[in-house]
Amino acid sequence: xxxxxxxxxxxxxLPEVNHKLLMLIPLIMIIASAGYVIWxxxxxxxxxxxxxxxxxxxxxxxxxxxxxxAIESSLKDFGANVRSARSMTGWTVIIEVPADANTxxxxxxxxxxxxxxxxxxVQTIGPxxxxxxxxxxxxxxxxxxxxxSITIFIVFRTPMPSLYVVLCxxxxxxxxxxxxxxxxxxxxxxxxxxxxxxVGYSVDTDVLLTSRVLKGTEGDFxxxxxxxMRTGLTMTGSAIVALAALYLISSSIxxxxxxxxxxxxxxxxxxxxxIMNSGLLRWYVDRKAKRAVA
Amino acid sequence: xxxxxxxxxxxxLLVIILVVIAAFMIFPRPTxxxxxxxxxxxxxxxxKLQPGDTLSWANEVSINSPEDLYAFENFTGTFRYMRNGxxxxxxxxxxxxKITVVKPxxxxxxxxxxxxxxxxxxxxxxxxxxxELMAQTISTLETxxxxxxxxxxxxxxxxxVAGISYIQIEMAGGSREEIDTLLARQGRFEAKIPKIVTLSxxxxxxxxxxxxxTVTAMDNSVKISDKTVAVNSTFELAGVxxxxxxxxxxxxxxxxxxxxxxxxxxxxxxxxxxxxxxSLMHVSDFWQFAFDIQVSDIGAQRFADVxxxxxxxxxxxxxxxxxxxxIALFLDDKLISELNIASDLGGRITKxxxxxxxxxxxADALTERRMLQSVLSSGAxxxxxxxxxxxxxxxxxxxxxxxxxxxxxxxxxxAVASIIFIRYRRIKILIPMVLWSISETVLILGTASAIxxxxxxxxxxGLIAAIGTGTNDQIMIIDEILLGRKEKTVYTxxxxxxxxxxxxxxxxxxxxxxxxxxxxxxxxxxxxxxxxTTLGVLIGVFITRPAFxxxxxxxxxxxxx
Numbered sequence: 001x002x003x004x005x006x007x008x009x010x011x012x013x014l015p016e017v018n019h020k021l022l023m024l025i026p027l028i029m030i031i032a033s034a035g036y037v038i039w040x041x042x043x044x045x046x047x048x049x050x051x052x053x054x055x056x057x058x059x060x061x062x063x064x065x066x067x068x069x070a071i072e073s074s075l076k077d078f079g080a081n082v083r084s085a086r087s088m089t090g091w092t093v094i095i096e097v098p099a100d101a102n103t104x105x106x107x108x109x110x111x112x113x114x115x116x117x118x119x120x121x122v123q124t125i126g127p128x129x130x131x132x133x134x135x136x137x138x139x140x141x142x143x144x145x146x147x148x149s150i151t152i153f154i155v156f157r158t159p160m161p162s163l164y165v166v167l168c169x170x171x172x173x174x175x176x177x178x179x180x181x182x183x184x185x186x187x188x189x190x191x192x193x194x195x196x197x198x199v200g201y202s203v204d205t206d207v208l209l210t211s212r213v214l215k216g217t218e219g220d221f222x223x224x225x226x227x228x229m230r231t232g233l234t235m236t237g238s239a240i241v242a243l244a245a246l247y248l249i250s251s252s253i254x255x256x257x258x259x260x261x262x263x264x265x266x267x268x269x270x271x272x273x274x275i276m277n278s279g280l281l282r283w284y285v286d287r288k289a290k291r292a293v294a
Numbered sequence: 295x296x297x298x299x300x301x302x303x304x305x306x307l308l309v310i311i312l313v314v315i316a317a318f319m320i321f322p323r324p325t326x327x328x329x330x331x332x333x334x335x336x337x338x339x340x341x342k343l344q345p346g347d348t349l350s351w352a353n354e355v356s357i358n359s360p361e362d363l364y365a366f367e368n369f370t371g372t373f374r375y376m377r378n379g380x381x382x383x384x385x386x387x388x389x390x391x392k393i394t395v396v397k398p399x400x401x402x403x404x405x406x407x408x409x410x411x412x413x414x415x416x417x418x419x420x421x422x423x424x425x426e427l428m429a430q431t432i433s434t435l436e437t438x439x440x441x442x443x444x445x446x447x448x449x450x451x452x453x454x455v456a457g458i459s460y461i462q463i464e465m466a467g468g469s470r471e472e473i474d475t476l477l478a479r480q481g482r483f484e485a486k487i488p489k490i491v492t493l494s495x496x497x498x499x500x501x502x503x504x505x506x507x508t509v510t511a512m513d514n515s516v517k518i519s520d521k522t523v524a525v526n527s528t529f530e531l532a533g534v535x536x537x538x539x540x541x542x543x544x545x546x547x548x549x550x551x552x553x554x555x556x557x558x559x560x561x562x563x564x565x566x567x568x569x570x571x572x573s574l575m576h577v578s579d580f581w582q583f584a585f586d587i588q589v590s591d592i593g594a595q596r597f598a599d600v601x602x603x604x605x606x607x608x609x610x611x612x613x614x615x616x617x618x619x620x621i622a623l624f625l626d627d628k629l630i631s632e633l634n635i636a637s638d639l640g641g642r643i644t645k646x647x648x649x650x651x652x653x654x655x656x657a658d659a660l661t662e663r664r665m666l667q668s669v670l671s672s673g674a675x676x677x678x679x680x681x682x683x684x685x686x687x688x689x690x691x692x693x694x695x696x697x698x699x700x701x702x703x704x705x706x707x708x709a710v711a712s713i714i715f716i717r718y719r720r721i722k723i724l725i726p727m728v729l730w731s732i733s734e735t736v737l738i739l740g741t742a743s744a745i746x747x748x749x750x751x752x753x754x755x756g757l758i759a760a761i762g763t764g765t766n767d768q769i770m771i772i773d774e775i776l777l778g779r780k781e782k783t784v785y786t787x788x789x790x791x792x793x794x795x796x797x798x799x800x801x802x803x804x805x806x807x808x809x810x811x812x813x814x815x816x817x818x819x820x821x822x823x824x825x826x827t828t829l830g831v832l833i834g835v836f837i838t839r840p841a842f843x844x845x846x847x848x849x850x851x852x853x854x855x
Contacts (some may be wrong), residue, residue, distance in 0.1 A: 103470060122470075126682040129416070136454060140811035147807035155800040193752065193823045196812060197759045200805035200827075204766050207800045215793065231773035234717045235766040241709035242762060249702040254408075254751045258758075 026276035029268065030171050033178030040181060047181055049188030050096060052134040054127030056103055058095040059253065060117035066093045074113045078106055085253065092253070093117065099126055137192045144196050145170070148203065155207070161214060164280045165206040168272045172202040175272075176265030185261065190254045194261035201239065201266060205232040205273045213281050221285055225278050232273060236266050300848055305841035312837060313733045316740020322402050326350055327376075328357055328395040336660045337392035341564055342384055343377065344440065345447075349395060351376035360395050367391065402743045406750025406822070407464050408687050409696075415473050416452075416683035417461040427676045428459055435461065435477060437672035441563070442476055442664055454814075461679070470684065472665075478681045481669040484624045485553040485647060487600050487635070488539065491546045500548060502532055503599035509546055516546055534596055550600040552621070553647065555674035557593030561667050562586040571648065572667075574659055581659035584650040585667060594645045602641035623649055630666065699754065706758075707731065710765055718772065726845050727768050734764050734838050738830045753822035760830020763805060767798045767834065771843050775850050787847045795843065802835045 040046050050057045062084075071093065072082040081096040097106055103122050110117070125133075149166045156162045173195050180191060212228040213221060240263055247259040300306050327350030330343050343349075349357050352375040357363050366373070368389045375382055407414050419431070432449050439447045447465040454460070463477065491498040496511040500518065510517040515524040516538060523529050528537045535551040562570035562585050572585040589597070605618040615637040622632045631650045649666060653659035707728060715724050738757055742749055774794035775787055805827065812824035 120686075122684065122686040124681075124684040126680075129418075129682045132454065132458075136814070140814065143811035144808040147810060148804045151804045151807045152800075155803065189820050190752070190755070193755065193812060193820045196808050197805075197823075197827065199808040200759070200763060200801070201766075203804040203808075204763065204801045207804070208770060208797050211793075211797050211800070215796070227773075227777050231770060231777075234713065234773070235769050238710040238713045238765055238769070239762050241713055242706040242758075242765075245706040245709045246702050246758065249705055250698060252698075252751060255702075255755060255758075258755045 020279070022275050023279045026171065026271045029175055029271065033171075033175040036178045036182070037174055047184070047186045048130075048134065049186040049191075050123065050125050050130065051189050052130050052137065052187060054125050054130030055099050056097045056101055056106075056122065056124040058097070058103060058106065059119075059121045059123075060093050060095075061119040062091045062093050062115070062117050064091070064116075066091055066115070068093070071095065071110070071113075071115065074109055075106060078109075080106070085256070094253070099124055133189065137189060141173075141192065141196065144199060145173075148199050152203065152207075156210060156214070158214070160284050161210050161281060164277050164284075165203060165210060167280075168206050168269070168277045169199050169202045171272045171276070172198050172265050172269050175268035176261055179264040179268070180261050183260075183264075185257060188257060190257045191261045194258040195265070197258075198262060198265035198269075201236075201262070202269050202272070205235060205269060206277055208232055208235075209273060209277060210281065213285065221282055225274075225281070229274050229278075233270070236270060240266050300845055303841070303844050305844050309733055309838055309841045313736050313740075316736045316744075319740040319743045320401055320403050320736070326356070326358055327398070328360055328363060329398045331394045331396050334392040336657075337390075338373075338386045338388075339384055339391060339393055342382065343393065347377050348379075348398075349375055349377060350379070359397055363391070363395055403739060404743070404746070404748045406748045406753070408685070408751045409749070409754075411687045413465045413473070413687075414683075414685040415463045415465075415477060415681060417463070417478060417679040418682045419459065419461075420678040420680055423459070423677045428461070431675050431677055431679070432461055434481075434672050434675050435463070438476060438481075438668045439463075439465075441668040441671050460682070470686075473681060473684060475665055476668060478679050479669060479675075480626050480678045481555065481672065481674045482624075482626050483553070483555045483558060483670055483674065484551050484627075486549050486551050486622045486624065487597075488619045488622075489548045489550060489600065489604065490618065491548060493541075493544055493546060498546065500531075501603040502534065503602055505532065507531065511541065511543075511546065514541075516541065532599070533592075534600065550596075552597045552600050553589050553593040555670075557590045558670055558673065559588040559590050561588075561671035563667055563671070570646075572663070574656070574663070576656075577652070580652045580654055581656050582650060582652045583659045583663040584648055585663060586646050586648050587670060589645055589647055591643075591645070594643045598641055598643045601635060601639065604635075604640050606637040606640070621647070623647075625666070625669065703735075714769070717769075722849050723772060723846070726842065726849070727765070730768065730838055730842050730845075731761050731764060734761055734830060734834060737833050737838065738826060741829055741833065742826070747825060748822075749826075750822045752820050753826045756823040756826030757830065759823075759827045760834065763801070763831060764834050764838070767801070767839050768842055768846075770794055770797055771839070771846050772850070775846055787851050791843045791847060795839075798839055799835055802831045805831050 037046075066082075066084045068082040068084050072080055075082070075095065075097070078097045078101045083094045083096075085092045085094065095106070097103070103124070107120075145166075148169065149162075152165050153159070153162045156165075176195060176198055177187070181187070185191060208231060209225060209228045213224050219227075243259045243263045243266070247256055247263065250256055250259070301310075327348040330345055330347045330349060332345060333340055333343055349363065351357060352363065352366060353369075353373065355362060355365070357375075369391075370386050370389055373384045373386050373391075375384070419428070423431070428451055432451060436447070436449055447463055450462045450464075452460050452462050489500065491500050491509050493509070493511050498509045498511075500507045500509050507519050512522065515522055517523075518529075519531060521529055521531075523538045525538055525541055528535060530536070537549045537551075538546065539549045540547045562572045565572045570586045570588075574581060574583045576582075601617060606615050607618050608615045616634040617637055617640050619635070620632045621635055623630050633648065633650065649670070651659070651662055651666070653662055710731075711724055711728055714727055715721075718724070735757065738760060739749070741747075742753070747753070771791065771794045774790050774797075777790075809824040809828050809831075812820050
C-alpha cells in the first residue's frame with residue numbers, strides 16, 4: 001500500500017509536545033488518586049452515605065438558606081451531622097443521625113427551634129444492613145470489572161491493547177472516587193452505580209481509539225489517533241454538558257450525586273484515554289513495527 | 295423525497311412501529327372514576343371499601359376526580375355508590391367519608407415510591423426461615439394491612455447475594471409507629487389466668503376441671519403430678535401450659551395460659567348488636583375501646599377447666615362478684631388488658647373474650663383498637679421480624695420531581711444538541727439525532743411498562759446513562775462515515791458503517807457486562823439502574839442504532855453523491 005500523507009489540516013491542532021513528558025500528567029493523576037483512596041481506606045475511612053454505613057437520613061426542603069451549624073448544635077444530643085445543598089427551587093437540608101435515634105424527637109426539636117421545612121423524607125438503614133450493602137457493592141464493582149475485562153479481551157483478542165483499555169477504566173474509577181471524596185461527595189449506592197457506569201463510558205472512548213488505531217488502514221498513528229480523538233472528545237463533551245444540565249437542574253440528591261461522579265470521571269477520562277492509552281498504544285504499535293522489520 | 299426513501303427501509307420502519315407500540319404501552323386510554331387510596335379506621339365505609347377499589351358514581355353524580363367525591367364531605371344519610379362497577383349502599387350518620395382517593399394516572403408506567411412519595415419498609419426475620427414460612431409471614435402481614443385498611447401496600451420478598459431473605463413493603467404512607475406496632479410485631483397472643491393454691495403444711499391442691507392435683511412445696515420449687523417445677527418455669531399439665539409464678543410459705547401462684555394466637559377464631563371488627571361487640575366509649579377523661587374475640591372450642595374448654603372452682607370475691611362498692619384472679623391478655627409478652635371475670639363464668643365454657651383498652655383521645659383509641667384487631671385477626675407471624683430499613687419520602691416531592699425531570703431532559707437535550715451542531719454544523723444530522731434519542735427514551739419506558747417494571751430514581755439515572763451512550767454511538771457512526779470520505783482508499787459507506795458497528799457493539803458488550811453484577815447488589819436497590827441501562831443499550835444496538843446507521847448513510851451519502 002502506498003504511503004499517503006494527509007493534506008487536509010486537522011481542525012484540532014495540538015502543540016507538538018514530547019509525548020513521554022505528557023505521559024507524566026496521567027501518571028501523577030493515577031498515583032495521587034490511588035494513594036488518596038488507599039490512605040482513606042486504611043486511615044480515616046471513605047466517607048460513606050447512610051445506605052452503606054447505616055443510620056437515619058432526614059432530608060427536607062427549606063425556603064430560606066439553612067444555618068447548618070445552628071441546626072447541628074440544636075441536635076447535639078442526637079449526634080447529628082447536618083449538610084445542605086442548593087437546588088433550583090431552594091435549599092435541601094440533609095441531617096444524619098444514628099439509626100437508633102428517634103426521628104420524631106429530632107423533628108420535634110427542629111420544630112421547636114422554629115425551623116420551617118417541607119417535603120420531608122426520612123430514611124433509616126440498620127448498620128448491619130448498611131455494612132452488608134457496602135460489602136456487596138465492593139464485590140459488584142470487582143465483578144463488573146472482571147466481566148468488563150473479559151469482554152474487552154474477547155472484542156480485541158490482543159492482550160496488550162486490551163490491558164491498556166482495562167487499565168484506563170481502572171484509572172478512571174479510582175480518580176473519580178478520589179476526586180468525589182475530596183469534594184465531599186459521599187460514597188453511596190448511587191455513586192457506586194455511577195462508578196460502574198463510568199466503566200462503560202470510559203470503555204467507549206478507549207474502544208474507539210484502539211479500534212481506529214489497530215484496525216484503521218489509512219494514515220499513520222498520529223492521524224488515526226487524532227481522528228479518534230476528535231470523535232471521542234465530541235462524545236465526552238456532549239456527555240459532560242448533559243450531566244452538567246442534570247446537575248444544575250435536578251433537586252434529587254441521587255441524580256446530583258450520579259451526575260457529579262460521572263462528570264469527574266469523564267474529565268479524568270480525557271487524559272487517561274488521549275494521553276495515557278494513546279501513548280501506550282503508540283509504543284505498542286512502534287514496537288510491533290520494529291519487530292516486523294527485524 | 296429522502297424521507298420517503300428512508301421510510302422504505304425496514305430498520306427505520308421497525309423503529310417507527312415499535313415507538314408507536316411503546317407509546318401505547320405508556321399511555322393507554324384515559325380511565326374514569328377515582329381510586330381509593332386509604333380508609334381511616336373511623337370511616338363509615340370501613341369494611342365496605344378496600345384500597346385499590348374504583349369509585350365511579352355516587353348519589354346520581356359521576357365521580358371523576360377527588361373533588362367530585364369531596365363534595366360529599368358534609369353528606370349524611372344513605373350513600374349509594376358504584377364500587378368497581380357495582381352499586382352498594384352505606385349509611386352515613388356523621389358528616390365525613392374519611393377516605394382518600396386519587397385520580398388514576400392516565401399512564402400505565404408505574405413510578406417508584408421514591409418518585410411519587412410513600413413509605414418503604416424492609417423487614418428481616420430474626421432467624422433463618424424456610425421459603426414456606428416466609429410466604430406465610432408475608433400473607434399474614436398482608437392480612438394485617440388489609441384489615442387495618444389504611445392503605446395500598448405492595449409486598450415482596452427480596453434476597454441479597456448472601457441468600458438472606460427480606461420482606462419489602464411499599465405503602466402510600468405510614469408512620470414509624472404504625473410500622474413498629476403493625477408490621478414488626480410478631481403478634482403472639484396469650485390470655486393468662488392466675489390460680490392461687492393455698493399451702494398448708496407444705497401441700498395444697500390445684501384444681502383443673504374435674505381433676506385435683508396435689509402440690510407439694512419444696513425448696514423454691516413444687517412437686518406436682520410427679521414433676522418438679524422451679525419458680526418461674528413453665529410446664530404442661532392436662533393440655534394447659536402453666537407457669538409457677540411465685541411461691542411463699544402459704545401460697546403458690548400458678549398462671550395458666552388459657553388462649554393463644556391459634557385459639558382466636560374471629561375478631562369482631564364492626565359492632566353487631568346482640569352478636570358481637572366493637573365499641574368506643576367516652577369515660578370521664580379518656581376513651582375506652584372494647585371488642586370481642588371468638589375463641590376455639592379447645593380454648594373455651596381450657597378456660598372452663600382453669601376457672602372451675604376459683605374463689606369468688608365481691609366488690610364492696612358495686613356489689614358485683616368476680617373470680618379471684620383476673621384474665622390478663624398479652625401481645626408479644628406485653629400486657630394489653632386485664633379484666634375481671636364475672637363470677638358466673640367460673641367453670642363455664644366461654645367462647646367470647648373481650649379486649650379493652652383506654653387512650654387519651656378518640657383518634658388514638660380508634661387507631662389502637664384497629665391495630666389490635668388487625669394483629670389478632672391476622673394471627674401471629676411464624677417468625678419475629680426486625681425493621682432494618684425505612685424510607686419515608688414526602689408525597690409532594692413527586693409532582694415537583696416530574697416537572698424538574700422534564701425541564702432537565704429538555705435542557706440536557708438542548709445542551710447536547712448545541713455541541714453536536716457546533717461540531718457538524720448540519721441541521722440534517724442534528725434532527726435525526728434528537729429524534730433517535732427521543733425514540734430510545736420512549737422505547738425504554740414502553741418496555742418498562744410492558745414488563746411491569748417500576749421506574750424509580752435509579753431507573754431514571756439508568757435511562758440518562760443509556761441515552762448518553764446512545765448519543766455517543768451516533769457520534770461514532772457519523773464520524774466513521776465522515777472520516778471514510780477523506781481516506782484515499784475508497785470504502786463504501788457500508789464498509790465504514792461496519793467499522794463503526796464494531797466499536798458500537800464492543801462498547802455495548804462491556805457496558806452490559808459491567809451492569810450485570812449490579813442486579814444483585816443491595817437487595818436490588820440499584821437494580822433499576824442496571825436494568826434500564828442494559829435495556830437501553832440492547833434496544834440501542836439491536837433496534838435503533840442500525841436504523842440510525844441507515845439514516846446517516848442516506849443523509850451523508852446524498853451529500854457525497
